[in-house]
Amino acid sequence: MIELQALTKTYGGRPVVDEVSARFARGTLTAIVGSSGSGKTTLLRMINRLVEPTSGRVLIDGQDAGRIPEVSLRQGIGYVIQGYGLFPHWTAARNIGVVPTLLGWPEARIAARVTELLQMLQLDPAEIAGRYPHQLSGGQAQRIGVARALAARPDVLLMDEPFGALDPLIRRQAQRDLAQIRRQLGTTIVLVTHDMNEALYLGDAIAVMRHGRFEQFDTPDRIIRAPATAFVADLVGETGRALRLLALHPVGSLSRAGEAEGEPVDVAASLSDALAEMIWTGRDRLPVTDAQGQRLGIVTREDILARGRE
Amino acid sequence: MSVPRIDRLSAVMALPLLASPALTAFGFRPNRIAPPQPRTWAEAIGWPLTGALLAGLVLLAVALLLLRRPGMRLLLLAGALAALVVLLGRGAVLLLEQAAPAARVSPGAGFWLAAGTLLLLLVDAFARMRPGPAARAALLACAVAGVAVLLGSGTLAGLSVAAEFRVRADAFHRATADHLVLAFGSFLAALVFGLPTGLAIQRHPGLRGPVLNLLTLIQTIPSIALFGILIVPLAWVAAHVPGAADAGIKGIGTAPALIALFLYSLLPIVANTVAGLDAVPRAVTEAARGMGMTEARRLWWIDLPLTLPVILAAARIVLVQNIGLATVGALIGSGGYGTFIFQGIGQTATDLILLGVIPTVALAFLTSSIMDLLIALSGGQPQ
Ligand SMILES: Nc1ncnc2c1ncn2[C@@H]1O[C@H](COP(=O)(O)OP(=O)(O)OP(=O)(O)O)[C@@H](O)[C@H]1O
Numbered sequence: 285m286i287e288l289q290a291l292t293k294t295y296g297g298r299p300v301v302d303e304v305s306a307r308f309a310r311g312t313l314t315a316i317v318g319s320s321g322s323g324k325t326t327l328l329r330m331i332n333r334l335v336e337p338t339s340g341r342v343l344i345d346g347q348d349a350g351r352i353p354e355v356s357l358r359q360g361i362g363y364v365i366q367g368y369g370l371f372p373h374w375t376a377a378r379n380i381g382v383v384p385t386l387l388g389w390p391e392a393r394i395a396a397r398v399t400e401l402l403q404m405l406q407l408d409p410a411e412i413a414g415r416y417p418h419q420l421s422g423g424q425a426q427r428i429g430v431a432r433a434l435a436a437r438p439d440v441l442l443m444d445e446p447f448g449a450l451d452p453l454i455r456r457q458a459q460r461d462l463a464q465i466r467r468q469l470g471t472t473i474v475l476v477t478h479d480m481n482e483a484l485y486l487g488d489a490i491a492v493m494r495h496g497r498f499e500q501f502d503t504p505d506r507i508i509r510a511p512a513t514a515f516v517a518d519l520v521g522e523t524g525r526a527l528r529l530l531a532l533h534p535v536g537s538l539s540r541a542g543e544a545e546g547e548p549v550d551v552a553a554s555l556s557d558a559l560a561e562m563i564w565t566g567r568d569r570l571p572v573t574d575a576q577g578q579r580l581g582i583v584t585r586e587d588i589l590a591r592g593r594e
Numbered sequence: 595m596s597v598p599r600i601d602r603l604s605a606v607m608a609l610p611l612l613a614s615p616a617l618t619a620f621g622f623r624p625n626r627i628a629p630p631q632p633r634t635w636a637e638a639i640g641w642p643l644t645g646a647l648l649a650g651l652v653l654l655a656v657a658l659l660l661l662r663r664p665g666m667r668l669l670l671l672a673g674a675l676a677a678l679v680v681l682l683g684r685g686a687v688l689l690l691e692q693a694a695p696a697a698r699v700s701p702g703a704g705f706w707l708a709a710g711t712l713l714l715l716l717v718d719a720f721a722r723m724r725p726g727p728a729a730r731a732a733l734l735a736c737a738v739a740g741v742a743v744l745l746g747s748g749t750l751a752g753l754s755v756a757a758e759f760r761v762r763a764d765a766f767h768r769a770t771a772d773h774l775v776l777a778f779g780s781f782l783a784a785l786v787f788g789l790p791t792g793l794a795i796q797r798h799p800g801l802r803g804p805v806l807n808l809l810t811l812i813q814t815i816p817s818i819a820l821f822g823i824l825i826v827p828l829a830w831v832a833a834h835v836p837g838a839a840d841a842g843i844k845g846i847g848t849a850p851a852l853i854a855l856f857l858y859s860l861l862p863i864v865a866n867t868v869a870g871l872d873a874v875p876r877a878v879t880e881a882a883r884g885m886g887m888t889e890a891r892r893l894w895w896i897d898l899p900l901t902l903p904v905i906l907a908a909a910r911i912v913l914v915q916n917i918g919l920a921t922v923g924a925l926i927g928s929g930g931y932g933t934f935i936f937q938g939i940g941q942t943a944t945d946l947i948l949l950g951v952i953p954t955v956a957l958a959f960l961t962s963s964i965m966d967l968l969i970a971l972s973g974g975q976p977q
């Protein structure tokens with residue numbers, strides 16, 4: 285668990301992060317959303333002490349981060365930096381292995397971990413491990429950045445706009461991958477983004493940041509239903525709120541017994557995807573299957589519309 | 595019937611190559627300071643060999659026009675150059691056989707024109723092979739070996755510079771040692787002092803302006819003036835600090851020359867270190883810190899490797915500059931090849947001047963070639 289206590293950073297007397305207090309529960313993903321210059325990066329970097337707080341504290345699992353030696357604190361926290369920051373003179377494998385190397389892991393263990401991570405991120409180790417950063421595509425470099433942050437199995441992972449530089453298609457894929465691997469990891473993740481959709485899709489909790497403060501720190505559901513300020517409402521958007529709510533919930537939450545014709549929908553797909561499919565194919569009910577293609581039941585249009593009105 | 599395509603550079607270069615025998619091949623002097631008299635190839639090596647030379651040049655020109663494979667051209671040109679130099683040596687010996695013992699023979703304009711043209715074509719052929727570092731190292735090794743064999747075999751013993759060398763072999767070896775100490779010693783000292791200075795001022799931006807300005811100011815002092823400026827304080831140190839004189843510190847000699855060269859070396863090393871460190875992307879530095887590297891780790895693992903090519907570039911500049919400037923040190927008694935140059939100027943003995951100039955240029959060329967290789971190797975993983 286990460287706890288921020290009246291965390292403040294001022295530059296030249298101007299507060300950039302202003303007495304922020306919050307708790308990020310263990311194993312959850314908190315998305316920090318806000319416009320440029322709102323203090324997101326500064327806040328994130330106070331957690332691994334790349335920026336020293338002017339006042340206030342960060343507690344990690346109850347321990348004051350300010351009292352843990354900088355170097356060991358950082359070796360225990362994964363950090364995906366804005367712009368990746370891969371070491372240009374090192375291969376992808378060596379980049380990924382940097383923290384384990386600093387921690388003194390034996391070489392064989394590092395090599396095994398690198399291979400494991402590359403596979404987890406759907407990169408071919410034989411092809412990618414020996415490449416230098418300039419030989420990687422943007423999407424590949426981004427994954428290497430994530431793999432490097434995860435290498436030593438940190439309990440905490442900080443991600444600063446990890447998908448910012450990717451094209452929309454690759455970005456969607458990378459977001460899906462992150463949503464999937466974080467379930468396996470159980471890591472506490474703090475992710476900074478400009479993109480409210482990304483925050484809604486990935487976050488268990490969302491902090492909307494403005495002028496160095498949290499305007500609202502809440503679940504995605506509450507952020508959509510009950511924006512605390514005009515700024516939050518603006519970020520979520522006036523229109524399409526019902527569809528956004530539906531996008532937060534999986535088909536499985538409304539699955540019931542019954543019969544339906546045609547192409548089935550995956551149990552993990554969102555309700556908004558299911559509704560779109562119904563509109564497109566002119567059906568009012570869809571068969572629901574699990575990842576193995578096993579029939580689980582159906583989902584109906586009335587149920588979905590009712591959920592959207594709640 | 596297809597018309598073979600003609601190599602353009604060769605078409606241009608054939609002209610000086612074929613015209614060169616019409617110029618004086620040798621300069622002949624009754625003694626070492628007399629003005630040279632022109633001698634043609636025919637006068638030196640006789641008509642049969644001259645005929646062979648002319649035929650060889652024509653064949654070579656035709657072959658170069660038609661031959662496009664760079665590897666073949668390289669071999670052909672290297673062979674031609676070797677043959678030309680052997681003929682030069684032979685001609686010198688033959689000319690001296692008919693003359694008094696004090697007579698001197700040196701290469702003339704015709705030889706230089708032919709040799710220069712061949713060298714240019716050779717470099718061009720090599721460049722066309724798009725050589726990697728390994729190929730460049732191999733060529734450099736071949737060139738050094740070739741020159742060593744040429745000098746060791748006595749092929750060129752008839753030339754006037756060789757005659758100057760024979761009467762001064764001991765002095766020449768001493769000068770070589772002195773020159774190396776001056777050029778490389780001052781460089782090493784500048785490296786030991788300049789790298790930390792560069793690191794320090796890169797991390798403390800307030801120091802950057804003053805330090806770089808001071809070093810630039812030193813760089814603008816003419817070398818002779820700087821030697822002169824150093825004489826006074828060093829003479830004072832020698833006279834007043836116990837043991838300083840015994841340690842070789844004097845107003846004139848090696849100490850002021852070393853110090854002057856050291857001072858000249860600082861600017862390129864410090865400035866390039868700073869520029870190289872500045873060029874390390876911010877995200878990379880931040881990532882290194884964020885991964886939990888200590889300052890020292892970051893320096894050794896990230897900053898220095900990424901800055902190495904730029905520092906090597908500075909080393910190349912400094913070494914070539916020092917090898918050249920070290921000649922001036924002879925004026926204040928520091929030894930080195932400059933000794934011959936200034937003696938030669940005093941005696942109006944061109945051969946003696948050349949005895950100083952040729953090894954200086956060769957050393958500078960060799961050093962810069964080796965440094966180029968190192969730079970290519972260090973940049974092997976482009977950024
Ligand atoms: N070292 C620094 N010195 C002075 N001001 C700083 C420093 N670092 C950040 N700031 C200022 O603090 C403010 C917040 O910066 P920060 O990088 O946290 O913003 P951000 O929310 O991450 O923005 P972006 O979305 O553009 O990355 C900005 O106005 C920035 O200019």
Ligand SMILES: [Mg+2]
Binds near residue numbers: 324325326366444
């Ligand atoms: Mg930022």
